[in-house]
Amino acid sequence: MMQPNTEPSTQSVNQDAQTVRPSPIQNGAKAILLIALGLFLYSRLTGGTLAFYINERFFGYTLFAFVGLIAVGLSYPLIRSHPRRKSAPNAARPQTLTPQTIDYQYHDLAPHDHSRDHRLTLVGALVIALPILLGLLVPPRPLGAAALETRELNLDLRSGGANLPAAIAAVSQDDGPRNIMDWWHTFQRTPDLTTLEGSEVNVQGFVYHDPRYGEEYFMVTRFVVSCCTADASALALLVHWPQAPALETDQWVEVRGVFTPGDLSPADLPPGSEASWRPPVLTAASITPIEIPSHPYLYP
């Protein structure tokens, strides 16, 4: 927020009328950042990890961002090929600059400057490069048990409404294999949960050990994402499996089994639960470790 140090009117006219022609180094650096960001998005799109971040119905937008960033980035170096006034300061420079030559100059010149601006502006470039750097340094991984620290899992269907994207309630899906979200939908539509006992269940999710329940129990968990990971909410089924302690948290598993009457002792129930209420418990017959699925989140 500095005041312009030239006369305001002159400055304004120039702002309005004449383009301040930025140096090729500046242009090249911008172009490189824009193109790099576009390529980063593209790599996530084609590498299959984009589903770790956003709902798949927004993949098209990411593609648009890729195309847009590349187009915008490529518009920079080409602009230097326009004829210039002879007295222009950069007349001695090559008329057409490719990103490579600019990159070269950029890196060639950088070590000469140890002034304060150097450090300040490097921070600026780093901020823009931060998504790329973080994305490359930290291996992509979908949300797991660590994200549950701030998102409570709740098995009480009546108070757990806040955890359940209600858009699910509008979808009726009775055919085919049911995932965890479909089962929650079924729970919501079923007045008497005991009628579900004996239903065969085959779901996938990651393992989460909830300290509120006994050692033989774990949660098979999925995140539901309607937009991006910022709005992820967790859904889970309580699984009874004697070897539960051997399962590692965050391990993805396929659980086969049947719903059985809740046999949790009152001490195992979350505090505040009504004595008459029992969460439906999935008694597992088999548990198979699986790879992280290509679409780790469920979409309402």
Place this chain on the structure above:
Amino acid sequence: MISDQPEPSSTRTPRAAEPSYHVGMNLGTRADALTGTVTGTVTGTGPLIRPRPSRQSQLLRWGLSALLLGVALVVVFGDVLSTGGGRLLLWQRVQTFVTIFLGIFIEAVPFLVAGSMVSGFIAVFVDQTTIERFIPRRALPASIAGALLGIVFPVCECGVVPVTRRLYEKGLPMSVGISFLLAAPVINIIVFASTQAAFGFGVIFWGRIIITFVVAALVGLVFHLAKPHQILLPKISAAHAAACDHTLPRPSPTGPQPTTGQRSRRALTTAGDDFIDMVRYLILGCLLAAGMQTLVSQSALLTIGQGPIISVVALQLLAFVLSVCSTVDAFLALAFSATFTTGSLLAFLTFGPMVDIKSALMFLSVLQRRVVFYLILLPFTMIMLIGIVWNLYVGI
């Protein structure tokens, strides 16, 4: 954080008429400084040598940002280190943080690209006289026009910022811009459709539109009498003044007129400058939002947030923290509809699109800090009151 570098070289070497660039970007500062140094040593003189305008303010700005970032990181990860949660837990926390950060960022980037492109094409193809002809200048019509402008420019909360800045530089009245900034993320076709898909044509749908419209127009009205230099950053304010001042000589282009292709390319370059200017704020906002998400327990907030009054505040805070794009927040609000009051849902769906962590940070690339503060405070208070009154007296 934007280095609003005046470019004195341009005042010395006037050139053919071209659309205005955004020169103030920090990489530019660096590159210019580099060139300046080299030119200085090698040739001794040259227009590229820039005077060093007060670096302290820039330093201060970057220092504050770095401090903010540091504090955010310490807050998010500090407790793991201090309680000895182990390296594994810390690593998982980092992965969660990065996944949420990239989630918000990847979700928002397409909208910022679109907004920057709209801004670039406005810069090159829209004449100032167009705005003068179509935008009313009197207080009330101007505010209303601003609140409805989103129908012409369908942008969400990320795209609206570059468009607003460009329109300000083309001489848009203050009140119109403020109303547009606040209302456009809701008053546009895409958000109408998503809200309708989630809630149908009910109380929520109409309430969301009407409350947004009223609040945005009122806040715009508040800023009607403000002078541009009190609201806008100096560089934008100068461009605004130039656009509004008819006594200034208009540039008469010399040489051949640029072709449409050349102008389009220039529009794209301008879009790139805009994007680079804004994306830093977006990234900082995403970092903050992801940090808050890794730290603040949603369930705690939601458990506290029952009751007709506190529920409104709770969902407003949640909307601010979550920073979910306005095009999809209706689906998110559905998740709360079973347990929360209608007034609080309306507050969530109207306050969140107007201001949240990332958009408030992006406002800083257009508006002065004080104004951004008011743009958070005024809508928050008004929507809180509307939500509470709704819960207590309407109660649908």
